[in-house]
Amino acid sequence: MSAGKPVQGSGEDHLIAHYFKPLAKHPGALGLADDTACFTPPQGFDLVLKTDPIIAGVHFFPDDAADAVARKALRVNLSDLAAKGAQPAGFLLAIALPSNIGADWLEAFARGLGEDADHFNCPLLGGDTDRTPGPLTISITVFGLVPSNTMIKRSGASAGDRIFVSGTLGDAALGLKLRLQPDLGQKFALDRKQREHLLNRYQVPEPRNALADDIRACASASMDISDGLAGDFTKLCRASGVTAEIDAARVPLSDAARVMVGRDAALIEAVLTGGDDYEILCTVPPKNVDAFRAAAAVRGIPVTEIGQISAGDQAPRFRGASGTPLIFEKPSYSHF
Amino acid sequence: MSAGKPVQGSGEDHLIAHYFKPLAKHPGALGLADDTACFTPPQGFDLVLKTDPIIAGVHFFPDDAADAVARKALRVNLSDLAAKGAQPAGFLLAIALPSNIGADWLEAFARGLGEDADHFNCPLLGGDTDRTPGPLTISITVFGLVPSNTMIKRSGASAGDRIFVSGTLGDAALGLKLRLQPDLGQKFALDRKQREHLLNRYQVPEPRNALADDIRACASASMDISDGLAGDFTKLCRASGVTAEIDAARVPLSDAARVMVGRDAALIEAVLTGGDDYEILCTVPPKNVDAFRAAAAVRGIPVTEIGQISAGDQAPRFRGASGTPLIFEKPSYSHF
Numbered sequence: 237m238s239a240g241k242p243v244q245g246s247g248e249d250h251l252i253a254h255y256f257k258p259l260a261k262h263p264g265a266l267g268l269a270d271d272t273a274c275f276t277p278p279q280g281f282d283l284v285l286k287t288d289p290i291i292a293g294v295h296f297f298p299d300d301a302a303d304a305v306a307r308k309a310l311r312v313n314l315s316d317l318a319a320k321g322a323q324p325a326g327f328l329l330a331i332a333l334p335s336n337i338g339a340d341w342l343e344a345f346a347r348g349l350g351e352d353a354d355h356f357n358c359p360l361l362g363g364d365t366d367r368t369p370g371p372l373t374i375s376i377t378v379f380g381l382v383p384s385n386t387m388i389k390r391s392g393a394s395a396g397d398r399i400f401v402s403g404t405l406g407d408a409a410l411g412l413k414l415r416l417q418p419d420l421g422q423k424f425a426l427d428r429k430q431r432e433h434l435l436n437r438y439q440v441p442e443p444r445n446a447l448a449d450d451i452r453a454c455a456s457a458s459m460d461i462s463d464g465l466a467g468d469f470t471k472l473c474r475a476s477g478v479t480a481e482i483d484a485a486r487v488p489l490s491d492a493a494r495v496m497v498g499r500d501a502a503l504i505e506a507v508l509t510g511g512d513d514y515e516i517l518c519t520v521p522p523k524n525v526d527a528f529r530a531a532a533a534v535r536g537i538p539v540t541e542i543g544q545i546s547a548g549d550q551a552p553r554f555r556g557a558s559g560t561p562l563i564f565e566k567p568s569y570s571h572f
Numbered sequence: 573m574s575a576g577k578p579v580q581g582s583g584e585d586h587l588i589a590h591y592f593k594p595l596a597k598h599p600g601a602l603g604l605a606d607d608t609a610c611f612t613p614p615q616g617f618d619l620v621l622k623t624d625p626i627i628a629g630v631h632f633f634p635d636d637a638a639d640a641v642a643r644k645a646l647r648v649n650l651s652d653l654a655a656k657g658a659q660p661a662g663f664l665l666a667i668a669l670p671s672n673i674g675a676d677w678l679e680a681f682a683r684g685l686g687e688d689a690d691h692f693n694c695p696l697l698g699g700d701t702d703r704t705p706g707p708l709t710i711s712i713t714v715f716g717l718v719p720s721n722t723m724i725k726r727s728g729a730s731a732g733d734r735i736f737v738s739g740t741l742g743d744a745a746l747g748l749k750l751r752l753q754p755d756l757g758q759k760f761a762l763d764r765k766q767r768e769h770l771l772n773r774y775q776v777p778e779p780r781n782a783l784a785d786d787i788r789a790c791a792s793a794s795m796d797i798s799d800g801l802a803g804d805f806t807k808l809c810r811a812s813g814v815t816a817e818i819d820a821a822r823v824p825l826s827d828a829a830r831v832m833v834g835r836d837a838a839l840i841e842a843v844l845t846g847g848d849d850y851e852i853l854c855t856v857p858p859k860n861v862d863a864f865r866a867a868a869a870v871r872g873i874p875v876t877e878i879g880q881i882s883a884g885d886q887a888p889r890f891r892g893a894s895g896t897p898l899i900f901e902k903p904s905y906s907h908f
Contacts, residue, residue: 249807266725269726269727269807269811270656270725270726270727270795270811271622271652271655271656271726271795271796272620272621272622272652272653272656272658272716272723273620273621273622274618274619274620274621274656274718274723275618275619275621276618276619276720277613277617277618277619279615282610282611282612282613283610283611283612283613283619284608284609284610285608285609285610285611285664285697285698285715286607286608286609286664286698287664287665287666287698287699287700287711287713288666288700289666289668289700289702289709289711291668291702291704291705291706293705294702294703294704294705295702316607316608317608319607320606320607320608320610322608328621328622328623328713329623330623330624330625330711330713332625332627332709361621362621362622362623363623364623364624364625366625366627366630366631367630368627368630368706368707368709369627369629369630369706369707370627370704370705370706370707370709371704371705371706373625373668373704373706373709375623375625375666375711377623377664377666377713379621380608382610384612387608387610389602389606390605390606390607391605391606459606459607460607471585471605475605475606
């Protein structure tokens with residue numbers, strides 16, 4: 237105790253007020269000046285809830301740009317809402333900062349986060365800030381809304397349903413390889429645009445939230461691909477009690493990924509199991525296929541049919557170019 | 573790729589299925605087998621949302637018992653729901669595990685978490701598991717429910733309202749001192765029971781969720797004390813646009829804390845600013861005081877009136893034994 241110094245706010249209060257309060261535009265955030273947020277759910281809707289933290293050195297590189305880190309932290313969560321057919325309602329942010337994180341970093345982080353929150357219509361509702369002796373850790377929890385009983389689960393696929401994926405797969409996994417071994421760019425004779433495409437796809441996912449209403453209208457089962465198509469599709473089949481054979485040649489690839497796989501066919505394993513795609517994997521009953529394709533075209537989101545669900549409870553199979561089954565060393569990204 | 577090994581689940585799937593799925597009893601958890609949880613909010617209620625992670629070496633000791641860590645992780649969040657007058661509805665768990673965490677630890681962690689989830693009627697709805705190169709980090713997000721527009725904010729206090737706290741304050745801060753300097757037990761001639769009381773109060777908070785309905789019925793403003801009474805009460809006064817003078821002698825102390833402060837009066841600063849109390853600080857209009865006291869007595873939760881709100885926007889003051897103002901070096905626990 238010392239004399240003369242009045243009771244004042246802490247550095248933590250200042251940090252929240254300066255960097256994060258400007259993002260807390262939703263009335264339920266209470267200006268980040270209360271213990272909790274207060275959210276009034278609209279009648280006739282279910283809440284869709286997800287938390288997926290990202291950790292420096294695990295999910296991103298410690299020297300990644302702060303605004304890219306912010307976008308990834310939010311987008312990996314938004315991607316789950318998209319896959320479930322939910323519209324974003326808001327998010328909570330818990331951030332644990334190592335001591336080397338300064339004002340410039342926080343400024344750029346908050347700017348990137350605020351831009352994405354606006355773009356995806358997903359306001360900051362509340363959160364928490366801590367110091368950590370460990371790596372920068374950003375834990376976002378998102379809340380989405382779907383009309384009651386319309387959330388699209390993994391478990392709704394039936395024999396005959398067509399299997400769709402959005403965008404292109406494997407870019408992030410190849411981008412990570414390229415980030416770790418920059419000389420791969422030369423080895424595979426990738427041009428600057430191809431290299432940047434792959435690196436960007438790892439660094440900042442492009443969640444397919446614009447497709448959420450169409451997934452809800454058309455799909456029987458859906459999930460986002462975060463741990464690789466092979467493992468994630470296995471989960472969807474298991475949850476639905478169905479199976480399938482997928483011709484790997486039907487899996488949509490970007491130009492850059494096509495070049496790399498064309499020169500080293502074994503890279504198809506990275507494409508199918510590497511993860512971090514944050515694309516949609518969904519099954520669509522035949523009667524909805526035309527409507528789904530048309531809706532995706534209107535949104536400007538490419539979707540590709542990669543196969544058909546069949547009856548059976550064996551694990552799904554992937555076939556390579558010669559028709560032989562592809563068997564993966566590690567079928568799905570796992571932290572354990 | 574190698575031949576013969578079918579696509580199977582990952583270690584992460586096994587970990588979730590083995591340790592956490594048994595806790596996911598709520599139908600909205602979908603058995604932890606989907607991307608997200610799905611929660612149907614009852615009509616006429618608002619959702620109260622909070623995330624407050626705990627980090628080894630920051631909020632708890634790396635060698636703390638796993639079940640105690642689990643309880644603290646959930647309880648620091650439940651405490652906020654209690655203060656807002658909300659009943660728990662469920663939680664999401666994101667856990668980042670260093671490589672030294674093994675099966676025994678997870679078993680005990682899941683057991684402690686499950687027992688608390690049952691006790692506080694707050695089911696696990698979903699979550700995420702990661703490996704981390706850093707310290708064990710547990711990020712829980714809780715959801716609570718209050719009848720529409722009845723959440724008790726920090727901002728509702730008016731001149732004349734009585735200021736109440738639950739339980740006793742400072743135990744956790746003194747318990748932390750004792751944990752860091754075990755010889756303080758001898759210095760202050762604490763008996764075994766007193767030492768254990770203080771150490772336990774730091775390790776496992778006792779959130780006052782049983783008082784939530786009474787806070788909602790009786791209080792004008794409320795928050796939980798997590799960063800110390802001095803700083804937290806300053807926040808409540810600022811949010812409400814009021815002030816107060818608190819006689820520090822009215823702040824309720826446990827036997828153990830009374831012994832320590834009796835022998836070293838300067839320890840009142842740790843009591844009032846150390847934090848980790850997870851007790852309720854609320855203001856009660858005079859007409860509700862009798863009802864609040866009676867309700868708390870029925871719940872078996874001690875509540876103590878420590879002062880009265882007055883008009884004014886200056887920071888609240890604490891007076892010491894001689895009537896002189898207490899001025900704190902660091903009025904509130906802050907990570908920054």
